[in-house]
Amino acid sequence: MASYAISVMEGDGVGKEVTRSALEILGSVSSASGVSLDFTPAPAGDAVLAGTGEALPQQSLSVIRGSDACLKGPVGETAAAVIVKLRQVLDLYANIRPAKSMPGVPCLRPDIDFVIVRENTEDLYRGLEFEVADGVVAMRVTTTKACARIADRAFRLAMGRKAKKVVAVHKANVMRKSCGLFSSACREAAARYPAVSFSEMYVDAAAMNLIRSPESFDVIVTTNMFGDILSDEAAQLVGGLGIAPSANLGDKFAIFEPVHGSAPDIAGKGIANPVGISLSACMMLEWLGESREDRKCGDAASALRAAIERAVQKGAKTPDLGGSLTTEKMTREIVAELRR
Numbered sequence: 001m002a003s004y005a006i007s008v009m010e011g012d013g014v015g016k017e018v019t020r021s022a023l024e025i026l027g028s029v030s031s032a033s034g035v036s037l038d039f040t041p042a043p044a045g046d047a048v049l050a051g052t053g054e055a056l057p058q059q060s061l062s063v064i065r066g067s068d069a070c071l072k073g074p075v076g077e078t079a080a081a082v083i084v085k086l087r088q089v090l091d092l093y094a095n096i097r098p099a100k101s102m103p104g105v106p107c108l109r110p111d112i113d114f115v116i117v118r119e120n121t122e123d124l125y126r127g128l129e130f131e132v133a134d135g136v137v138a139m140r141v142t143t144t145k146a147c148a149r150i151a152d153r154a155f156r157l158a159m160g161r162k163a164k165k166v167v168a169v170h171k172a173n174v175m176r177k178s179c180g181l182f183s184s185a186c187r188e189a190a191a192r193y194p195a196v197s198f199s200e201m202y203v204d205a206a207a208m209n210l211i212r213s214p215e216s217f218d219v220i221v222t223t224n225m226f227g228d229i230l231s232d233e234a235a236q237l238v239g240g241l242g243i244a245p246s247a248n249l250g251d252k253f254a255i256f257e258p259v260h261g262s263a264p265d266i267a268g269k270g271i272a273n274p275v276g277i278s279l280s281a282c283m284m285l286e287w288l289g290e291s292r293e294d295r296k297c298g299d300a301a302s303a304l305r306a307a308i309e310r311a312v313q314k315g316a317k318t319p320d321l322g323g324s325l326t327t328e329k330m331t332r333e334i335v336a337e338l339r340r
């Protein structure tokens with residue numbers, strides 16, 4: 001039986017609550033599917049910084065590096081020192097953020113199904129900020145290599161989808177060199193994938209069109225900060241941040257995390273929605289299934305996704321979705337569906 005070492009970062013705030021829930025759900029997936037998952041903690045975040053002086057201790061980085069994949073909860077104010085750093089250090093260059101209407105979840109339209117492919121290692125998120133005489137200068141890094149590989153990743157993803165449409169979102173009319181380079185790389189990739197229809201959109205227009213006609217999008221490829229912003233908007237279109245999953249993919253390793261933050265306003269109340277991290281766990285099983293050519297893992301992912309969808313459709317909801325279930329009760333509903 002294949003066995004996978006999974007590093008687990010519970011993070012801060014609601015991170016502890018939703019990660020506990022995801023581990024319980026994955027335990028059930030494991031028993032039902034025969035996919036063995038071996039979890040090792042990799043502590044990081046605000047609380048770890050306060051306790052050890054380091055937001056991402058070397059020991060945690062070693063655990064993550066030694067694992068097959070990492071499941072991560074949100075961290076608080078230390079996002080730059082933890083997840084943004086991990087993406088760069090481990091070269092997890094593609095951030096995949098799906099937005100899909102889920103039956104039973106109130107959303108803008110019932111037929112939304114698109115994916116944001118966000119460049120994950122460069123842009124203003126390199127954190128190159130310098131104090132100068134009269135303020136601060138921030139450097140936006142855009143390389144040919146990063147643009148080319150994220151564009152290629154988006155077209156490859158589109159090839160596996162029904163609509164086969166990529167829109168490159170940027171602001172090349174203002175940031176002529178950096179967004180200009182990104183736009184050129186996307187056009188070059190488009191020429192290599194004639195089966196995929198390609199268009200470009202300025203980020204401000206994209207923000208508007210996501211509300212005006214979200215069902216018209218299929219694959220959005222964009223730069224790091226634009227992708228971060230648009231993916232929160234995308235999550236809201238289909239029910240909110242509580243149910244939004246994501247994958248940080250490199251060529252050989254990946255970290256899976258909910259899109260939401262540590263939500264200090266509801267932390268400790270036991271009402272955080274475990275669906276975002278559970279769908280991220282689902283993406284992790286799918287990725288393990290594909291990268292290790294392990295059909296059992298792929299089947300386990302499908303079973304988990306179906307169980308989450310059935311639970312929600314039957315009315316199991318936390319307060320963010322208009323329900324009254326606690327994180328614990330919502331977890332039990334998903335586990336019950338898995339056992340059915």
Ligand code: GGG
Binds near residue numbers: 074261262
């Ligand atoms: N807006 C949701 C949120 O707070 N997400 C956590 C976050 O900011 N992560 C950093 C990132 O995705 O770049």
